[in-house]
Amino acid sequence: MQDTHISLAHGNGGRYMRELIEDLFSRHLKNPGLDVQADAVPLHLEEAGEILFTTDGFTVQPLEFPGGNIGSLAVHGTTNDLAVAGAVPRYLSLNAFIEEGFEVDQLERIIKGIAAAAEQTGCRVVAGDTKVVRRGEGGGVYLATTGVGIRRQGLALSLQRIRPGDKLLVSGPIGDHGIAVMLAREQFGLHGDLHSDAGSVLQLAQSLLNLSGLHFMRDPTRGGLATVAHEICRATGHQVRLEQDRIPVRDSVQSVCEMLGYDPLFLACEGRIVALVSDSDADAALRAWRALPEGRSAGIIGQITEGDPHVILETELGGARILEELEDDPLPRIC
């Protein structure tokens, strides 16, 4: 398209909108299932299994950060929700709310991020819509993605399957995404090799599905690992005990957290999984994860017990404290 910036006319249903969709969205997202002329498209789901469905909105600021952008994040965020439910992502819909005046080059980088992440995950964007909102009413770009995947029949993962004695595993260091976005946003003058962990957890998730002791998985995004622990606690009525010195945190993330007063336990990850696995299968799960490049820092970091329904953090010095639920967000607009 010839324009360098988005105008309200790109959202009006006429020629400009068609050019925006054809020249930018369709060109990069091109695939046999995408039909920009159709009101609705057929989904071809040949595999036997349950059809899973999930959706997410994305408002991260800044829109681009080390390790990704709002486009790649939107695809990984939604497909990861399917992956931790045990499904293989197949199709995505994409909504873009674009602010008047937004730079077309940046929009193109975001769309390329969507295309690359979709290809990496093996799924296709087959339906989409764009809306243009007035200057000042949009934060640049917001995205919403809805995903459809297929899960093997009979695979039941749920909070309700978690039992006392289950081990809690995490697939990699926590807090990378939160800190990478925060540093990109705040320009503290802190430099380093900190990248968001935004990425697909599909292989990690798939690698555990043959373990009968796998009870539940979740990706710790908004609110971080601590929030997943609280969800488990609330849903099961059991106690969640985390061992602080076993939780993988990069030195660089730890340093920034200490400097600025953040707790990595509450920071968003966008490429990690928490898994709840029976004691007897926990070591097998750990081995499966560590055999994958994205799981080589995986650890068994806690367990479920029959005590009072609290999240307990066992500290390195042998103490233990109740970890309270997140109330004020340390880092808003992280996804």
Next chain:
Amino acid sequence: MQDTHISLAHGNGGRYMRELIEDLFSRHLKNPGLDVQADAVPLHLEEAGEILFTTDGFTVQPLEFPGGNIGSLAVHGTTNDLAVAGAVPRYLSLNAFIEEGFEVDQLERIIKGIAAAAEQTGCRVVAGDTKVVRRGEGGGVYLATTGVGIRRQGLALSLQRIRPGDKLLVSGPIGDHGIAVMLAREQFGLHGDLHSDAGSVLQLAQSLLNLSGLHFMRDPTRGGLATVAHEICRATGHQVRLEQDRIPVRDSVQSVCEMLGYDPLFLACEGRIVALVSDSDADAALRAWRALPEGRSAGIIGQITEGDPHVILETELGGARILEELEDDPLPRIC
């Protein structure tokens, strides 16, 4: 929930967000398929047929207008896209981008609009996400909805099936939604009984599916009837001839258009269908529509011919002119 206005904490993944979702969204949208604890939910699609998929974003201003609100509009808009593709809507996902400071009472009215429209259409909201954006960065509420429906196997409706000789039908008066929203927005001091036509076209669409001469349907939303005519023209390479005096337009809509310089042909409808039907089945289609309350003003308003690929408007005085494609939007933010 106790708060009267939305704060950033309602988007942070912690306790406030849980309360917002449980007390407002889940309460009104409650159904057996909705599981706010799960990352992804199974879709139960027992009927044989193709699975259809569609998505739409909504940024209408004002958020409430005579005949609906952004919530009911989002459900009707997305389910209507399934309906005109020949499908029965079954499931929806819902994304809400809510601006900090938004009034909880108004949010509740919007959610009630979603619930009522979903119930009316026989589909369920089973997945959702909310994000809160900073004050001034959101236009109150934006919604994105993705729909899944089932279409009878072998039912092929497409622009490519349109043939010269096909008749063009519209199911009711055009422009009601555009004018109702515009009057609600601009406060011209014009009063009257003008309501948006926002509503379900499912019965209208279903009533034609047994006609072998049914080739294509579309709901004329952004860009109106004229934009649908241009899409047909572009996709088929044929001429679309519209007879101005056969196009149903309410007197009140016509009056406002004349006063303010709008052309109803370019105004959005949110509860109408355009159908392309073979000459031999056109009367049967018209009878089917007129037998329904929402179709009693339906008309045969034009036809496809083999002339140059233009949209031609035959005027009441026997003249004919080329109807140009929409470039500048007469009424932005209409859906």
